[in-house]
Amino acid sequence: MADRPVLAVTAGEPAGIGPDLVLRLPALAPEVRCVAIADRGLLAGRAAALGLETELADYRAGQPAR
DSSP states (O other): OTTSOEEEEEOOOTTSSHHHHHHHHHHHOTTSEEEEESOHHHHHHHHHHHTOOOOOOOOOTTSOOO
16 A cells, blocks of 8 residues: 555635535545645545545654555
8 A cells, every 4th residue: 555656625705616626536536645635624524425435544744645
């Protein structure tokens, strides 16, 4: 898993479609590790509204992305 490239994306406008797309990206691009630069609460709320099960991890300075 750690050998896959990292793709970092922003969710863009909270009221737009960006958060929805960010949440669906891991299923669309399983060959990369997706890192979302966004508010965790926003993504958790959108995932719940969309019925998506997703793992959200907080950023930890100095530690690699999971």
